[in-house]
Amino acid sequence: MDEHSIHDSLLLRPEDVSDYAKKSPAWASLVKSILRSLMWGIFVAWVTIIFIYPCDFYTKLNTKFLLSIERTLFGITGAVFLLYSGPIIVIAILAILYLIIRGDEELQEKKTSKSPRYRLWTFPIIVDGPISVITASELIGISLFSAYVVWASSVYLLKNFHIVLSYQLAFKEASIKMLELMGLRFGAIGMFCMSFLFIPISRGSVLLRLIDIPFEHATRYHVWLGHLTMLIFTLHGLLYIVGWALDGRLLEEILQWKNIGIANLAGVISLLAGLLMWVTSLHPVRRQYFELFFYTHQLYVIFVVFFALHVGDFVFSISAGGIFLFMLDRFLRFCQSRKTVNILSASSLPCGTIELVLSKPSHLKYNALSFIFLQIRELSWLQWHPFSVSSSPLEGKHHMTILLKVLGEWTDKLKGNVSNILDYKHDVKQSQPRLSLTASVEGPYGHESQYHLSYENLILIAGGIGISPFLAILSDILHRIRDGIPCMSRNILVIWAVKSSDEFPILQTLNIQSICPNHSDMLNLDIQTYVTQQSEPNLENGKMNNCVYSPIFFTPSKQGISSLVGTGHMVWSGAYVVVSIVGFIATVALLDEYYINPFSIQCWWYKGLLFVACMVASVIVFGGGVVGLWHVWDVKNSKREAKKYDGQKHANSMITDSRVLEEETVGDSMGSLNNIHYGRRPDFKGIFKSVSDSWGCVDIGVIVCGPPSLSSSVAKECRSHSFSRKQNHPILHFHSHSFDL
Template sequence: MEISKSNNGGSSPSSGDEFQGMIKGVTKFLMMVIFLGTIMLWIMMPTLTYRNKWLPLMRIKFGASTYFGATGTTLFMFMFPMIALACLGCVYLHFKKRKSMHHNDRETKGGVLSALRRPMLVKGPLGIVSVTEIMFLAMFVALLLWSFITYLRNNFATITPKTAAAHGESLWQAKLASAALRIGLMGNICLAFLFLPVARGSSLLPALGLTSESSIKYHIWLGHMVMAIFTLHGLCYIILWVSMNEVSEMIMWDTKDISNVAGEIALLAGLAMLLSARILPSETIELTFSKNPKLVYTPTSILFVNIPGVSKVQWHPFTITSSSKLEPEKLSVVIKKEGKWSTKLYHKLSSSDQINHLAVSVEGPYGPASTDFLSHDALVMVSGGSGITPFISIIRDMIATSQNQKCKIPKITLICAFKHSSEISMLDLVLPLSGLETELSSNIDIKIEAFITRDKEARSEAAMEKIKTLWFKPSLSDQSISSILGPNSWLWLGAILASSFLVFMIIIGIITRYYIYPIDHNTNKIYSLTSKTILYILVISVSIMGTSSAAMLWNKKKHGNVENKQVQNVDVPSPTSSPTSWGYNSSREIESSPQQSLVQCTNLHFGERPNLKKLLLDVEGSSVGVLVCGPKKMRQKVAEICSSGLAKNLHFESISFSW
């Protein structure tokens, strides 16, 4: 793609940029049409118009086929729109990624959109919630109530004492059975959206500017709705069966229709889930991997890590602290000793200096498709403890941008709180071991306010523990981290989605026509719903595995020599740094190095907590991006300040690992 340079050092759109912009616009329009059409379908579903006019017509067109049967209507109504949205999202993200690699657009913050993103609720069971999130939650609840009330009203109109007696029921029992069924249908709406927020490889979330981590709370909200609705659904049926002396229905397993036992098992399993976490003051590890220079990722991305020497089955997500711009051939994550897995890893690495090799498998990175940090005049990042890790990647990315691109960098203020002075060593991770050889660029303005809450003064240099760096020797089988689908990964993902759906339809059509259809129509038996469901799951799994494996092998053959080069064994000395540079004897002459330049920008505060209100309101700029990652009370306090109206220039964004 060509970019024509203007006289003032900027860039003017070329024909290639205009074409990409047109593709993005058309893609967004098609996605909006399909999305609104799907919402309209959900709204109309409980109505008599849908039941008496739309549904019979769709069953004639899609449900009467000998190749798909009644399932054809379901595939057309629910599966096809989501596949189409996902494929279009892949196309949109591909062109958006290409543009973001060459442009850094600054947008003016403010107005209605800024107001909608402000926190509306700070404390409560929903956590920190913006105006936009409240609006969408209210609309979703309205959809549930509309569906339930409409279903109930239309069905109650057909229930009379005569029709109830024909089924051996009284009038209230007939109405209770109808209400129980409609409650279950309302729960199905929640189930349809339940797993969309946490799909790591989804193209829908990045297209909306979201990540699976930032959408975990939506998954939790939907999960609670599902459990509440289906619990009520089950209780209604139990009351009905008890009143009719048909308690034996609770142990019925119908192979042709819905199984009561399976539903009861699923409900009890859901009710048995409990969630707990414990944070312990402990040491920190930074793992650095070799990566392919063509693999790029945005700040705040995460990487899933598996270390067979610690556990062969456990995968844990960690925030990436490195920047693909500043360190094109390295990728780093920070791990704090908090649970059994991380404690075992810490002891494994710290107990001996003789470890020559550490086998690690990774998945990712996963992160937002793009970030808008450059659109602000200033950035304020508030962290508590290990919450500093996502901000390390942001700072490194800003440093790289200031060196390589001619654009205005926001003024950066990092407000970090630690319990003990030994944790100041986390600040040594703000800059990488390599990647910077001279002092920080004059184009970047960084200020660090570090608060040590439980220590009154810095520990003596003798008592401070130095950071120990271990260098592992790679084995012949080690490979650098690279994109498994090559440089055009979003397009390949769209191709996998489309082709796997097509393969699924072809296989299901053949099986239905030559195996299921003869059983249903040529014998007295009916092919069971349970067997059909298992068959569908098996076929779609095989389709996805087959198409994705073919795409992976194709890209490996095409880009294998470049993408999967072996990690080279580099014999370098093991540098060590000490947190004493941040506190003890810090008045010594500042050397001309990036690390010491950063020390000069740091103010240490012992025995006190940050006055967040004063620190935030003192930041100047027409648009100030405020990010927070840390304990719940800290996130709530920052959100409360940003939503108070005391400063119109503060734009809040929470980065959290627990909701």
């Protein structure tokens, strides 16, 4: 292959420069550097405060600070919020400014190293552990949290020994006192863990966008933090229960609800709700009884509210920052999901996979590794299921495609509904039967940057329906090559493991030949399919089964996916966050000025309830006002698009034509690219060795989408390759795109 032809084909056309090669001016780069430094400085200071919190010298400084501003408008609650929740709120505001200034810079515009190098976030360290694959950067994070818990527990234990010994109590009384003090200390540790607990679960969080961690990865961190937090809170409760039982006042203490001080009964209710969530979230229960896990997890509302009643407003404000950002995300998701979305077409593949084409506005942006949460109201009003997007954002401005494999009760019901509509179409001989599926969508979510475009060499490893996001990647790269948009990819190896050849039609949903007929001159693409439970081909003699599309309904594209999403328009979503924060501060100030201070409200649990009410009210009233204006802007934008987008029938026919494949063309195109191996599994050690010998000393992005066992196997070989790597061999960068709730 001629290197010059590759280079020339990836050059921008003059008309594309304004859209795809916007370079930041000098002032923007300077401002971004300042913002990055500020955010890092605030974060390091915040973490430092958390680490030194148990120390005596900090306790004295903290007490002096709180007493000095006790009589101000916000009082101790405001001071505690400023110290422990304020940093994460300020970082969120700075992140909004940073993302707005950064704009839509393409990842491939960033300078890349001439020689390959290791990266902490793509280097797998633990591959066979109980919590799946852990990279070096994740291990550092786990180590920091573990170090904090051990450090804080040790410091508190020593302090408690000194306190108990100073009382000169009998052994039983000393033991009870020690248990209660350690219970109190574990409660403090748990509150700081809870400060981080809700941040990863905010799907469109500006913080996740800032550090470019997609929600499917952040969910793992929420799970880990959830286990740690509930373990600590369980110890907190058990130590108190044992101490009270030894002292003979267990029932009295459990039922106690003080006005001044800790409300024990509220804490018991909060802990019970947390334990129910924790038990049903354990992997065996979650896997076998997902609906039980899903519905029980809605008890987080009870958990948070009664936690605030338990500790009061000023203690609750330690963890309030992360909870408030989660509330902002949850309300925005609620607003987006109220809108119904048109299903432009539904197709049933011979292998049982369903393809849905959803309507979307052209200004709703996503990338090739995005996913959405889908609800079909005819199936359930409560269940939401995540699906990877299988179409490139360059494939069409007004539609988005997803593939659904029938793997459970919900998808089986969907297949039944689609089949019923198809039967109706054939019976009445109508080309456009009435739509009987109503969809709602949350998202799209995913990586902020399109990291797959930063690699010249890619290995895409999929298991079964895990090929879906890779179809989007291939489509995206082919469209970029065809349209002259910057794209570094030159060598792509696709490894696809399936149980039987019945799965082949999934691959045929991507019409490579029609997207970029001359792709072989610009891209070295190789597809290796492994059929693990079939020793020989079917009667077709190894030839891929032709894909037969059966579009069963089409509807006007007036109702697209709502753009009210945290990963959408940065200015609007930023305004929503900032106005809500300002509204929260104003609401608390008004409450203090005209109610709490004048009437000398001292009841801890009541003030905790008012604090939570202020958080909710600021999100709904102030944030809701911005969302309303955002919705009006979205509607006007959609109407403007509709005028430019002449004729809905013509639009639908274009979509239909693009999705209904010509069997012979597709079969020939995919057949020439696909090498099929029957009766065996991929030998990743041999595959990586072959690639190392042929591709040389380069960076290779290895992206895996499939079951946890597949991710672990690939990560193990990536790690082994890294440890035994020769100087002239490539560095493999491991990425997992699996979503495992």
